[in-house]
Amino acid sequence: MKNKWLQTVAAAVILTLPVSGIVWPLPTAQATALSTITVQTSANVTAGQAIVIKGTATLPTVLVKVINNTNDLVEYFDSVAVQNGEYQTSFHLRSGAPVGSYTVVVGQGTTVQTAGFQYVAQQTGGGGPTGPTGSTPPPPPPTPVTPPATPVTTGKVATYQAPKDATVVTPVTENGKQVLKAVVDNKKLQDYIATIAKTSAANQPKPVVVIDVPGKGDQVQATLQIGTFQTLQQQSEQASLQIKTELGALSIPTKSISSKAQEIGLTSETPVQIKVTKADASSTTLVESMLGTGNTIVSPVEFTIEVTSTGTTTEMNGFDAYLEHTVYMPSVPQADYKYMTGVYVDPLTNSYYPMPTMFNVSGSGQLDGTILRKGNSIYTVVKNKKQFTDMSGSYASDVVETLASKYFLNGFEDGTFRPEKSVTRAEFITMLTRSLGLVPDKSGAVGFTDVQPDQWFAGAVSIAVKEKLVNGYEDNTFRPEQRISRQEMVQLMYNAMKSAGYSSSLTKEASSELLKRFSDQGDVPAWAQEAAAAAIQEKIVSGMDNDRFAPGETADRAQSATILYRMMKALNFIN
Incomplete structure (x- = not known):
């Protein structure tokens, strides 16, 4: 059964086959959009012969399709640009293409034209193209059966x-x-x-x-x-x-x-x-x-x-x-x-x-x-190799050096990283979106009353909203200068992982079981429990001293870097 595109126009086309090639006229309704098309070969094409298809059109591009009429397979397909009202493309039929008739379809949508040519076997002497005189042509090969795919x-x-x-x-x-x-x-x-x-x-x-x-x-x-x-x-x-x-x-x-x-x-x-x-x-x-x-x-x-x-x-x-x-x-x-x-x-x-x-x-x-x-x-x-003057001996030195060398973290102009400095919500969302490969959105549509388009973190906040990493507070504020808590950091990280395709298999009961290891499990708010459990399961967080999760405590720059590094490892974002 021929392609639907071909069916819509086949009945309307009149083909003529001059000696120099194949030329066909256009229906009047299409003449302004697509005029003559010429296949620059003889009507019979042999193996190795280039097939040139060219013509004129007022469309910016035309689609060119060559269909093998023996089995309705597409042997050639291309989008060809029209320059100065003309287009041209060429190709060779693949090795092993069956002899027989082929149809060329050129155009866009319902504005198309067709032509045809014959692909014939090369003569080798000793008889006609079907074998010695009087012989019966061989039967067509059986339809191939696609074997099951093996990975x-x-x-x-x-x-x-x-x-x-x-x-x-x-x-x-x-x-x-x-x-x-x-x-x-x-x-x-x-x-x-x-x-x-x-x-x-x-x-x-x-x-x-x-x-x-x-x-x-x-x-x-x-x-x-x-x-x-x-x-x-x-x-x-x-x-x-x-x-x-x-x-x-x-x-x-x-x-x-x-x-x-x-x-x-x-x-x-x-x-x-x-x-x-x-x-x-x-x-x-x-x-x-x-x-x-x-x-x-x-x-x-x-x-x-x-x-x-x-x-x-x-x-x-x-x-x-x-x-x-x-x-x-x-x-x-x-x-x-x-x-x-x-x-x-x-x-x-x-x-x-x-x-x-x-x-x-x-x-x-x-x-x-x-x-x-x-x-x-x-x-x-x-x-890129990046090191900081104040990270020697820090538990996070290797993590910080790795992420900074990969441009995911920045230090300060004096060459320090300041690992014990607390982190604001604006700083963490900037680091988080960067670690996901998200480009800052500079369109100006931020969505929070306390974030202005010209602030340095506005692009990161805007793309975080679009990617559903952050919702803000009930009063429609983001509170960018507020120091981020561990429970907020874990929730934002969990949102980021889901945006990257991560799916947790933890049930509510399994989440509760994971949190039982912490003496302050009751302090983890309900909205952060799923995120906290997933972070524990993926070994992204392990808690603080004295078996505490410390959900309400603020996080410093070393802790933030460590969490981001482990998140990226869990997502297979870095080696």
């Missing part, structure tokens, strides 16, 4: 390798750059995904389907449909789909794509284009000017996700879960991990922000840096 499970992740023949990669040159265009056969990949065992429990390994795009280039463009993400989500709400290239890898939670698609009104057939790009010279220079030449360990890599609908291409960003941006690094001693972190670079504001980052050595010996953020942009990994 490689490592820890909490079950990795599934997508079938290699589900992706067609075509190298092209665009604006002087070598680009690898990878088109996913959505039906073939969805059939494979359907064989993955369904999981529902959060404690089961997270399924990750990996699409490999081999080859070297300046950019990789992988195109697939929203429906493929939705199919994987049906197998597991925890599942992710990863595009793996030689420039880097991007792992995307399927539920984040699905919810974003629903939010902006996209259908299951809407194409999604995932780009992994080697940053240009200007971006590299910008990064070095901000972070210092020699501090960056890898060249910056840009990750983007775009969707094209009704003739408009829009970037997808601002997701509800963390995406994993992996960059490849030279080998370094494991002891250096504490001085390294991934950073998000914002070229519009010439700013950079530290991001939660995990470093792992793959089975091939490659050191990977996986940078976690709920969005896309330019990323790199930097090395």
